[in-house]
Amino acid sequence: MCYTVERKCAEDFDRADELQKYRRQFYFPETNGKPYLYFCGNSLGLQPQKTEEYVQCEIKKWQQAAVEGHFTGERPWMDYHEFLTTNMANLVGGKPIEVVAMNSLTTNLHLLMVSFYRPTPQKNKILIEKSAFPSDRYAVESQIRFHGYDPKECLIEISPPQGEYEISDEAFAECIAREGKNIALILLGGVNYYTGQLFPMEKITKWGHEQNCVVGFDLAHAIGNIPLELHKWQVDFAVWCTYKYLNGGPGGVGGSFVHERYAEDSSLPRFCGWWGHEKSTRFAMPDNFEVMSGAEGWQLSNAPVLSMAALIPSLEIFAEVGMDKLRTKSLKLTSYFEFLLQEKLSNEVEVITPKDTNKRGAQLSLHLKKGGKEIHKALLENGVICDWREPNSIRVAPVPLYNNFLDVWLFVETLETLLKDKKA
Ligand SMILES: *Cc1c(COP(=O)(O)O)cnc(C)c1O
Numbered sequence: 104m105c106y107t108v109e110r111k112c113a114e115d116f117d118r119a120d121e122l123q124k125y126r127r128q129f130y131f132p133e134t135n136g137k138p139y140l141y142f143c144g145n146s147l148g149l150q151p152q153k154t155e156e157y158v159q160c161e162i163k164k165w166q167q168a169a170v171e172g173h174f175t176g177e178r179p180w181m182d183y184h185e186f187l188t189t190n191m192a193n194l195v196g197g198k199p200i201e202v203v204a205m206n207s208l209t210t211n212l213h214l215l216m217v218s219f220y221r222p223t224p225q226k227n228k229i230l231i232e233k234s235a236f237p238s239d240r241y242a243v244e245s246q247i248r249f250h251g252y253d254p255k256e257c258l259i260e261i262s263p264p265q266g267e268y269e270i271s272d273e274a275f276a277e278c279i280a281r282e283g284k285n286i287a288l289i290l291l292g293g294v295n296y297y298t299g300q301l302f303p304m305e306k307i308t309k310w311g312h313e314q315n316c317v318v319g320f321d322l323a324h325a326i327g328n329i330p331l332e333l334h335k336w337q338v339d340f341a342v343w344c345t346y347k348y349l350n351g352g353p354g355g356v357g358g359s360f361v362h363e364r365y366a367e368d369s370s371l372p373r374f375c376g377w378w379g380h381e382k383s384t385r386f387a388m389p390d391n392f393e394v395m396s397g398a399e400g401w402q403l404s405n406a407p408v409l410s411m412a413a414l415i416p417s418l419e420i421f422a423e424v425g426m427d428k429l430r431t432k433s434l435k436l437t438s439y440f441e442f443l444l445q446e447k448l449s450n451e452v453e454v455i456t457p458k459d460t461n462k463r464g465a466q467l468s469l470h471l472k473k474g475g476k477e478i479h480k481a482l483l484e485n486g487v488i489c490d491w492r493e494p495n496s497i498r499v500a501p502v503p504l505y506n507n508f509l510d511v512w513l514f515v516e517t518l519e520t521l522l523k524d525k526k527a
Contacts, residue, residue: 106442113512122432128152129505134486140510142489144502145466148350153416161412183406190418196332197360200397207357208344209238214401215340216246218371219317220288227252230289233262234297239321268298268455276310283314293325299456299466305336328464330426333360351414359398366397376403432503433465443515451522466500481521
């Protein structure tokens with residue numbers, strides 16, 4: 104790919120971009136009547152213009168049909184979660200029986216650990232990444248304690264070498280080979296939220312299984328960002344949220360994957376609720392719990408329809424575009440971003456996300472040599488939304504669905520100006 108630092112280069116790329124029209128299907132927040140440059144799709148995805156209509160449709164149905172809405176209309180509430188299954192399964196490379204929309208991410212993580220973290224005195228450890236998202240760490244530590252073990256002994260954290268940010272494939276392989284016999288569960292992010300590193304999920308799953316470890320992934324930053332093949336990779340389970348790259352709206356419904364090999368396994372311990380009960384006899388209100396096949400068997404409650412309605416239009420956009428095209432554009436967009444930073448700001452800005460495009464998604468995490476937090480604040484005041492993560496990272500995610508090359512060019516220009524002003 105041939106990049107130049109001229110604005111014209113960005114404009115030419117945008118003209119040639121076949122996904123350009125999707126940008127117009129989203130609302131951008133505004134400041135003083137002008138849209139912000141929005142780079143926070145890794146934190147809260149933008150609202151598709153169709154979302155309101157889908158949510159309104161259910162609001163209206165509630166007004167006009169009330170309880171009958173469970174059985175009427177285009178999408179009866181009784182089966183509402185099923186309308187999300189196929190599109191979501193395609194995004195993670197799962198079969199429909201392996202995927203369900205339910206609850207929220209951390210809740211799902213707990214529910215699946217109840218089934219898939221089964222420590223014994225010999226094999227009771229959990230492997231996570233050192234800078235795991237705090238909620239994942241809290242969940243994992245509390246599960247360890249719940250089973251009567253001590254996180255100080257049972258939590259293994261794999262970290263990059265001192266002063267570096269990337270965990271190599273060799274380091275994963277070596278750690279799993281060394282500790283595997285004591286590891287009950289490997290639980291990693293698909294893409295690390297802080298550094299933006301994409302972990303080698305297929306290999307980790309293989310190495311973990313060779314040591315009889317269960318392997319699960321938190322796909323909060325991976326779904327809608329990276330093409331995934333969970334079924335093929337033999338991943339045991341995964342969880343995700345839908346308000347980041349999937350644009351499902353604040354606090355939107357989460358999702359779970361459980362590999363098909365567990366679909367009929369009623370011997371797995373689990374926490375149960377009526378929505379995980381066999382659908383055909385659920386409303387006979389039997390005393391005995393009879394689990395549904397597949398991921399749906401982990402459901403507790405009836406579907407949060409309004410939050411699911413907000414997700415459907417975005418899933419439809421993903422289904423129409425496809426992850427392959429999104430990934431192709433994403434690779435180009437993020438590489439262009441990296442190129443501009445390298446050309447114009449290499450003295451002031453360090454990119455801590457891996458350079459190898461196979462080891463990252465859309466996001467680049469930037470460490471500013473000086474004044475990171477101030478610059479982040481100044482960016483916002485100058486019409487740019489990106490996010491700040493303690494201790495030292497500005498995360499910037501050019502999202503291929505609605506960001507374009509000019510956004511990236513303008514971001515780098517704004518950052519350059521702010522850094523110059525600061526020096527002057
Ligand atoms: C965003 C994110 C979460 C958020 O969890 P919720 O239960 O949806 O609040 C958890 N883990 C990771 C890795 C995340 O990136």
